[in-house]
Amino acid sequence: MTIHLYSYFRSSASYRVRIALHLKGQSYDTVPVHLLNNGGEQYAPAFSALNPQSLVPVMEEEGRHITQSLAILEYLEERFPTPALLPPGLLDRAHVREISLAPATSIRSTICACCACSSRSWA
Ligand SMILES: N[C@@H](CCC(=O)N[C@@H](CS)C(=O)NCC(=O)O)C(=O)O
Structure with a gap:
């Protein structure tokens, strides 16, 4: 089963998911x-159709999409219990x-230093 991760290399919300995927092998x-x-x-229509919030990461498995890094981490923890993250x-x-x-409770990350996020003030 192939997992697809829509990701940006400097996105902290994305790299926490990458770390979890690697830890879980x-x-x-x-x-x-x-x-x-x-x-x-x-903001491209094809991506906004996957995530109307227009944020990365988005993880796809079996043609279904999950947004929000914490939701993805919780999914991975239950889907692949070993080794446990918690x-x-x-x-x-x-x-x-x-x-x-x-860092994940706001819809947009408030701590991400990637070039897109750091150029904005989320208030
Ligand atoms: N709470 C979200 C935060 C996602 C987020 O803020 N992603 C940033 C990159 S770290 C993003 O896609 N920014 C694009 C934009 O603001 O236009 C999560 O944990 O997934």
């Missing part, structure tokens, strides 16, 4: 979405979520 194809070229390829202890898992939720 899952191969995937990268579909590059350049956030600056051509006015931002994330520690076994209940409180330890809560602490991991404390850290991982913070």
Whole structure:
């Protein structure tokens, strides 16, 4: 089963998903979405049809698409339980979520330093 990851090389939201895929030993194809070229390829109709928020990452498996990096990470954790990303202890898992939720709770990343995000103020 091939996983496709729509991704931009400088996107922190994308590279957390790339890290998880590598940790879980899952191969995937990268579909590059350049956030600056051509006015931002994330706004191209074909990509906006996949993700109306016009944000990377988007992960595709079996023709279905998942947006939002944290949702993708949770999916990968349940789909490929071994090796686990989350520690076994209940409180330890809560602490991991404390850290991982913070940058992902807004629709757009508030900490990403990629050239598209850093040129904007999200307020
Ligand atoms: N909360 C989202 C944040 C996604 C996000 O902000 N992606 C940025 C790159 S890191 C993006 O696609 N920016 C394009 C734009 O703002 O036009 C997630 O965790 O997936």
